[in-house]
Amino acid sequence: MDRSRLQACLEQEQQRFVTRHPRSQQLYQEAQSHWLSGVPMHWMVKWAGAFPLFVDHASGAYFTDVDGLDYLDLCLGDTGAMTGHAPQATVNAIAQQIAHGITYMLPTEDVLWIGRELERRFGLPYWQLALTATDANRFAIRLARQITGRKYILVFNWCYHGTVDETFVTLDNGIATSRRGNIGPAVDPSITTRVIEFNDIPALEAALASGDVACVLAEPVMTNIGIVHPQAGFHDALREITRRTGTLLIIDETHTICTSPGGYTAAFNLEPDILTLGKPIAGGVPAAVYGFSAEVAERIRANLGIDRADTGGIGGTLAGNALSVAAMKATLEHVLTQATYDHTIPLAERWAAGVQSIIDEYHLPWHVTQLGCRAEYWFCEQAPQNGGEAVASMDDELDHYMHLAALNRGILLTPFHNMALIAPQTTSADIDFHTEVFSECVSQLFSESA
Ligand SMILES: Cc1ncc(COP(=O)(O)O)c(C=O)c1O
Missing domain, CATH: 3.40.640.10 (Type I PLP-dependent aspartate aminotransferase-like (Major domain))
Known part of the structure; x- marks a missing residue:
């Protein structure tokens, strides 16, 4: 892939992130005086973006940040909120x-x-x-x-x-x-x-x-x-x-x-x-x-x-x-009932199919994996068979870009890899929204006309 184009896209997304989140930025700066690295848990600085979003409230599959922006939450507290927020x-x-x-x-x-x-x-x-x-x-x-x-x-x-x-x-x-x-x-x-x-x-x-x-x-x-x-x-x-x-x-x-x-x-x-x-x-x-x-x-x-x-x-x-x-x-x-899984697992399948359709459209050497109501995409052609292979296939810069570009368009993915988890309240319209956003993020990187 064209690394300089990736860097330019990332730079653009970073600026967009900062411009859209003045209140989160201000809170993050103020928090520096009493919190190590400005965050209550030190790894929170690893989120895509120059600072973490501060959350105002969350409900079901969605949350709103302190700048009043709404998000589809596909991270769901890295499974802690797989039940949807505040069931x-x-x-x-x-x-x-x-x-x-x-x-x-x-x-x-x-x-x-x-x-x-x-x-x-x-x-x-x-x-x-x-x-x-x-x-x-x-x-x-x-x-x-x-x-x-x-x-x-x-x-x-x-x-x-x-x-x-x-x-x-x-x-x-x-x-x-x-x-x-x-x-x-x-x-x-x-x-x-x-x-x-x-x-x-x-x-x-x-x-x-x-x-x-x-x-x-x-x-x-x-x-x-x-x-x-x-x-x-x-x-x-x-x-x-x-x-x-x-x-x-x-x-x-x-x-x-x-x-x-x-x-x-x-x-x-x-x-x-x-x-x-x-x-x-x-x-x-x-x-x-x-x-x-x-x-x-x-x-x-x-x-x-x-x-x-x-x-x-x-x-x-x-x-x-x-x-x-x-x-x-x-x-x-x-x-966490069977009825919930009957709703969320087909949506994870829909998410994976949507991502796969864009991968196919752009002939990318990427693939998608799914497990129940969880799915993710990888930047390699073959599914890794173990942790060593998985680590070898990682691309931190590309990861960073995909996360930030999704966030700037209203979707939170699970950090550290490109994973989505489906909540009981997630709808098929939400999934199709993710496919659209994924398509736009990929198009910025690979489209001839972008
Ligand atoms: C498989 C697995 N087990 C245990 C844990 C630890 O969970 P906690 O941080 O809530 O203690 C995690 C956290 O990500 C996990 O993924």
Whole structure:
């Protein structure tokens, strides 16, 4: 592609962004005096544009920024708002609960319904609560280490499971190495973790053969380095090898819950020993769950003394608070339902078809991938089969341009890759609007007449 044309287009979009958002710019400048880099979370500076948009309000599939501009939200809080913003049933449950207290360090009756519902959806009988998917993964790993007495975990190259120390490791020429940007690690993660490429069954066999890996922690489809699907037979092999070697299998459904109400696990009959899920499960209110098989539960019971349960490295004063629990019950009962997926998955297909039609029109060496109500486009011809291939196909400058050009035309994409998530309130007109915007962004770069 013509890189100088891309740079000129990017420059133009950057100017347009600044001109259109004076209020966000002013707030960002004022925030410099009290917030590191002017933002409440340091990675927020990585959004496309010279500063992040400040949000005024959001509802359903849309939000409005402080400059009064409206957006179609295809990021949806990177899955935290996959339920749509402020889903009514969840808001009602929150309002009702909040008037009766927020956190007690005691259970409420809601957990009985939730436990039954989680078993119905995911097939695992025993559950615990956490506040974030990060914590659910951390706790699951601790339990796996405790009951197996093994010290290593195994993850896939370029996975992301939240800010979990053991997972910040990638392959560098085949060697497990601390991931770039890993901030102040307590220990070198190559000491705690084996890392292999996704879809590499021989590497999995070799890494687990020594019988010293407590658990494999995996997204069933990688979603954090772009969507990387498992090859045929991969999950069967993963389950068979982990069982044979006494390694626990933890499936992280935090993003792949986009596949069905029971995530990828239910849709593809996976049989994890432990399952973790956070983000949208309470409609965006901080909450997460982790569940285990009867056998794992029995091993935990046999291994953990209740007398030390409050200081054993698994906890959180606010985990299991009544507000999160009420929000979770309402979200599972009324929002993340089969009817919602029946609406959102066809729209993700429509989104992918729209993008594909423009790729075809311009004969671009790009392609589109979809998983449930999530889809994305890549700047390479063949779908990457693992994290290493995915990273090699990235083009940060082009990414930046596509995000900013979409934002300037009223669409927010998921940052760091070109992903769209569909909310229950998204309409086919919204999807066609995205196709139009995508077409215009591509035309600026490639059209002879532009
Ligand atoms: C698959 C997966 N697991 C866990 C997490 C961590 O979620 P949180 O940041 O809410 O703890 C993420 C975050 O992106 C994720 O994508």
